[in-house]
Amino acid sequence: MYAKGLIPQQTKEDMLVLGVTDSKKANNLVHVIEQHLESCLTPEKAKQYFIAICLVLINKQHHTLTDIATSMLHQIGQSIPDDATSICSIPDNVQKYADIMKQNYKHQDVVSTDWPPRIGRDFFGRLALVEKQDSCTQTKSAWHLLRGQVDETVKLAENKKISLEDVIEPTDNSLSLRVVIDGPPGIGKTTLCHKMLHMWSNGTLLHQKYDLVLYCPLRNSKIAEATTIADLFEYGRYEVPVVAEWFEKRNGEGLLIIFDGWDELSEQLRQSSLAGSIIYRKQLGDCSTIVTSRSYASALLLKIPNLSRHVQVIGFSEKEISTVIIQAIQKNSEVAQYLIELYINYPCMTDERDEDCNDSDTDTSTDEDICDSLCNQSDENSQLALKLIDDLKVRDDVRSLCYVPLVCSMVILVYCKEGHLPTTLTQLYENFILQTIRRHAKKCDASIKPCTLASLSLLPVQFAKPFQKMCQLAYTNLANTTMTFSSHQLHQQSLNEANYLGLMSTFIDYGEEKYQFLHLSIQEFLAAWWIAKHEGKTEEVFMNHFDDDHFRMCLRFVAGLTHLEHKSYQQCFNKQQLELHCKNILLGYQTYDLHGFCQNLDIVLGRPHYTTDNFDNVAVLLFQLLYEAQNTELCQILAKSIKNQSLCLRSSLSLFDWLCLGYFLKNSKITWNHLHLQNVGDQSLSAFTAGLSSNNSLQTQCKRLEVCLFVSIEDSAHKNE
Template sequence: DVELNPGPMIDDQPSCLLFAKCLKPLVDWKPFALCLPGITQSDVSIIDKKKRNAHLMKMVLHKRWLQVNPTASWRDVINALKQCKENELARTIEDKVTDRPTAGRSTNDDMEASTSNVRPGPITGNPKDILRTHSVKLTDAITTSLYRVTDALYAEGLIPLDTKDNIQTVTGISDYRKSSQLVSVIQRQLESSLNPEQYLIDICHVLINQQHRTLTDIATSILHQLGQSIPDNVTSISLIPDDVQGYADNMRQLYKHQPIVATDWPPRIGKDFFGRLALVEKQDYSTQAETAWHMLRGQVDKIVELTENKEISVEDVLQPTDSSLSLRVVIDGPPGIGKTTLCRKLLNMWSNGTLVHQQYDLVLYCPLRNSKIATATTLADLFVRQLKRYKNVPEWFEERDGEGLLIIFDGWDELSEQLRQSSLAASIIFKNELDQCSVIVTSRSYASSSLLKMDTLSRHVQVIGFSEKEISTVIIQTLQKDTKLAQKIIQYLHSKSNPDSENDDESDEISDDEVESDDEVEAYTNLANTRMTFSSHQLQSLSEAVKEDYLGLMTTFTEYDEENYQFLHLSIQEFLAAWWIAKHEKKTEEVFKDHFDDDHFRMCLRFVAGLTHLEHESYQQYFNEQQLDLQCKKNLLFGFKTCHLSYFYQNPEVKWKSYNNDMSFDHISSDDFDNVPILLLQLLYESQNTTLCQVLAQSINNHSLCLYKVPLLLLDWLCLSYCINNSNTTWNHLDLWLVSNQELSVLTAGLANNSLQTQCKRLNALLKGSTNLLINNLSQSSFLSNIQECYCNLHTGQYDPCLVLLEFLNLPQLKVLHLIMMEPTITLCSTDYTDKCIELEEFIEMNLTLQEMKIEYSQLNETTSNMVISVIRGVTRNKAITSLTLDVPSTPPLLPDGVIEQLLKDNNTLQALSLNIPDINLLPSSLNIVEVSTPLAALEIGRWRSRKLMTSLLPHIKGLHCLILPDPYPPHLLFLSHPSLHTLTLPLDTAESAIELFTILQTNTTLKALSVEIKEERVYTSSMGTSLQDMLTQNRTLKYLEISDEIPSSFLPFLTTGLRHNTSLQQLSVSIPLNEEVRAFINVISQKNNVKEIEINFIPDQSYSNCSEKEEEQIMTPLFYEKVLPAVTNMLQSHTTIRLLRIVCIYINTESSQPNWIELVQHLYEAIFIHPSLEYIDINTESTLLVDTLEDQKKTLIDRHRKEQPHKPLPIVNIIHH
């Protein structure tokens, strides 16, 4: 009966210690690391440079991996092990994270060393008599935490299941009576126990764990009488004063009597019970784009599978995180979905002691619609019941910084924008005050974005509404119990449906004019004043016809011991206000304008749009925003990357990587960019005004729309599809960013019947959870009938790669297709899939439109590898494709003989070929390449152990302009075969090969872009340094230079001297040690106006090799602030032609700080924002000081820039803080 810890599951994020322990058998960790999503060779080199023991390096690897891939999971670990052929270890870990634990043992026990429990010492005293003497006090104390104590006792095997069930389910008796029965059961269990002393000790430990003052007092008293020592954790329990306990008990009684759900959640449907008010915990706080619920127009919520979210129980809302017991939980959802109901449920659970994860001394419910709470200035103002005998309670919590206090702020969206910025509620929510208390804050979804940006956010929960069936059940059961109400409803509906019917009781009729003239005015004026509650004297002027007894639209409640009124729901107030606005035609447009920028009026204005259809011409001004810039903004490419990618792709800036399953690292944000006007999209849909759709579309610059990190709900996707569908516009580019299967379903349904006047030329999307049907619906849409470029990343889902590829290739005007397919679930049988692959091969062969194709596929097996074979064979006989990229890094069945050879022999159109296929995927005989007829100008061979493929290809290929290699190759052979080489990536593994390369380049006049990888320190000899120095001094044509691995301190003078004499370089990317010599290096760059793109990665100096990571950070942190930042600032002040700048230094102690550092950071930002040519700066560090200072200074810096350089765009400042 002991509850077991199930241990880590396959999709859980690995902990650092467990990660390192599980990988202990792994001797060579570096190939494994390179297979982890997001880890690069540079990361591996930095970690390996530290020369620590293998266990510590694996822990450092874990830290770095989670920085670049926050969604890391055990599944990724297993896949990486399989890719590097560590299959036995992969199976061992896979068994641990997928099997259920054996009885009495958790998976964690199997993966880590188990711990043992020590039994207490000898027993003295009479347990039976001791328990009897404490029974009265114990009964009283248990009453306040009855259900939680019961669950805890049962979990420890101290009471039978029948007792637990009776306590939890029996109705009609008081909690005190149940508590008395529970104590009686404990007494009987003790008497029948073989070891009554130990049984009573176990009871005491359970009571102490409740962290309840009275229960702890009783338990410690019993232990003393038994001659036992008090557990260590008792001393840490803060026993609360009597007045705090008294106030808490008073609030418990208040909350218990609220009309809300009973003990279960959800138990059944009917009066006083609520149905499936389910909760989902968001897995990514940064966006709301994956929301899988929202009432669509005219429909009840439909319960759907939430592939991107985790469904949780109400008990887990307050489950502590790994980082803190002090929680900040955001609960959001659309109007009327049940957020307030959930709050009351939590209050009810606290009152009955059933909050299982944390025990709070006091819970305060603070509805932000109440003006006294919204404008509160002290904690005492939040205490709804201000009883004089408890006047010291707020002060007690303030002295403890809120420890033991839970505050529920209900209705963040009902606060004004000013109060969201500066109010006591905001200060507490954002942990500026009472940082030890826990907070729940609810909000409508549109207003929760500021909350989701909190660094201290613990959990983001969304509420799902009722199903249609459950709503029907509630109505039916309610009417069955109240026949009088049922009869009234029947009569009302009959009279409304039959205009000739007569109403027998005319006295009950309510005049429409009477309703409209009072209720709507009250709704509007109070909404305009952001007042959601009204005192009784405010309603005295209303006619009786509109009061609660007649319409039932308002209800009474008591707060601060004062009777108040409010509408049953804010939505009712908003609709009545909208009705009033729409009815006054002469004032409608004026009122609309007055409140357009008022957050509180969002829903009201949507109602107005639906009522008026926004037909008046004055509404066009809101949609006709000239040159609205909503285009994609991405990290600017450095020169070498531009040279490299432009050979393979028509749009080199599209550089997705499948390893992170994310595109966010490509996108950037700036204060110069406009926000996607979600409210306008909602107004368009509500108004059903097609003319305004066209007006808005024409105002969008270049007809390009990017939805990167735009928080769209399902309703917003519906609104977006309506706008696009009726825009009569050819969209040059749509970047949908991340789209779930539910969102894609809504979007494609909305675009299903568009006219041919609405088209899209270029589409980007990351589709999660897609299916064959959804992809078919998307590709069959006439909206894509003229699409020319399609970039899609399919992550998970039930789809067949071969079918998906066929769907996209069927697009008649498609010229560019990039398709990444991750972890699909194949639905076709092997035979059907083979047939489709044959069809795919023939289709590619006959396609005369497609010019560029990139295919990435993560999981090959015997069935799906046929797709890759079909692609290669189809391209072999194709007459139009000029660029092909194949990225299949997994190690599945071998490709058959002759596939690669035939491609290179028979195809006569390919100009660029990128192959990332491991040697292990190729039969040895398939590498016997003897003839290459393909007119290749660019060749890239991937990094997945492709040396045999490389050495088989290169001797037979001549005249390349771009060559990207994964392994070393003799430089003289390269330049002999490719005398016009323009772009080269080449690893160097010996000093001799490096000297040979740099000697050739001293006189070479064709190479423009060079990236060298030098992994071994032995390569850096003085002779090699001299050759690099001479090359930089004599070469006049090399523009872009990258040295991707770290340079030792001894080599830095050669590089510095060579740069001093160089006149051609425009880009330099290096990794250099952070030491006292770094200023001299940066000062040289400061004098080189020809170098316009600079990328410097600062790494620990070799002299730190024996230091721990913490010691390294302590050394490097002051050097970074006091040497690097001033040197970079001086460089920006003296070097006026820099365009791009990237600084990387991850070895920073975030806790270290000196008074002068803030000033140094401020000077850096001033130099950035007034620089005459700087377009982009990227600083990748763990410094919170850089982030905080920019946030504080940003407005001043932007204002100064726009004043002094009005015609220059703001520099993009991208601070990456892990």
């Protein structure tokens, strides 16, 4: 202040006198400043003097003084010069740690593993994101969302397609940002997180107002069970306590925390963890947070007071599925791009336009030239890619899952190796894991020819023993909601890197090497293999976990591996006169005994309506289990348990779930009195009728069928052109 001419020399010397308390010195300094303000001849001069004092305080790099001075400047409507803010932004220790984190994030791959094989460049750039305009209304979106109808999801009025930069766009209210990002397994939620970390590190993230961004994977037990803010810092350094304290004193202002994998927390930790306290603004209220979760576990997150944004990762559109298939199989980028352009721009290459092509007056010789050009420039890989695309048009069930990047990659890998598509998701994962072990054998064990590994059930002893131990590890830790493992835990199972069979990946956690399965769904499949093949009480374990949404995917795999052949499984499908029918008209309004089928046992989708006291829910999980098990007997048992053989379906189903429903009805082998299906989209109807068109479908009949078709505005306009 003295150097700036703001206080007299005597005041400066008084500040250096020994034996005087800091409190008295501060009071004297404030008194001198007040006297100077009062002596100013005009208010403008007083204001300029006051601003000069504040700028000096800011430039001292003292957090408390900076906050006070900045606040005072804002109160008088004075902006802070850029040269001042650059100095006062954050302390050196905080800036140093932020710079270290930026370097760490820069060197991390956006797609963290190369197996399953990465599917082309700009992996994340092809994924579609939508912001839910009304987080409480899920019904319409659920018609198309979970499996396969990405294009239709984007069109819905309640959805707004957004870019990655829009995810952290500030909202109108003054509260800190709270963003929930959900989607099914393997859709790219973690990839999205890594992409945002890269963008922050490179300074290309819009709305980049954050001093520090922390990535907190909740599958990491130390983060999930953290009790202090410092525990959330994945990279330990001596600056961490100081940095954590600085943000605590600021109540989290300037800090963005990305909590990845809410669904991987146990129910207890969702209620009691530090992560939950921060997300719900009980701690660090000014800290911004992004939370990712599988869709089934995000319901409570959507009830966060003043939720800023609900974003859904909805995967590849149909066009993008074709694009990634070509790019993944055809390694020559020029040929791949040629095929993509030709496939997309040539109308007769798609089934949807066959009729238009047949009716058009186009020059057929030109068409033949294009086709000849395609054949001449395509090698075996190109032909294989186009054959897979064509096969997926016939196999709606598999295509409806390829919008998920992880599954799409597996489908491509299995198809290239086997030459055909699997029927169920269980078969897909079983084949993929076998391919992974073959890959491991080729790299690590010259004594075994990969081609001799024909089945997971027939592995040679040097692979069978570690595989069994990994399955046991997967199950016991899934039951304990543990997704990461230390080397000590693996050594206890007599496992080491040589016998991970390529099914695990490593990462550094607080300076310690940790391990995890390639993907949570891989752990879920291996856990299912243990339950089905090695657990002495398979049926009992299945029943114990039936109502546990954490085991939802695992149970589907168990169904696929066991086909649910044991008689005890029948109790899950024998619902004892389950009422799913429309009731009589009451006071002019139609009432329903049961809402129908919902994605989550605890969440009922659809419009409000009257229900009776014996209200019950039949989860879509039952139909998924039936399809995965390919068990026609259970279809008949469930069908006969439905009262009056009448079924009213008002809830929203994904394309894949319509296929499961079609499989159930096709194999019910009864005469239905009444089937009432509402809100059926064009693609849903196509998948549903495809499921009914097999040879034995004549054994299933219906006396009365009501179908309410749903056509989007865009589709309607297109058909009227």
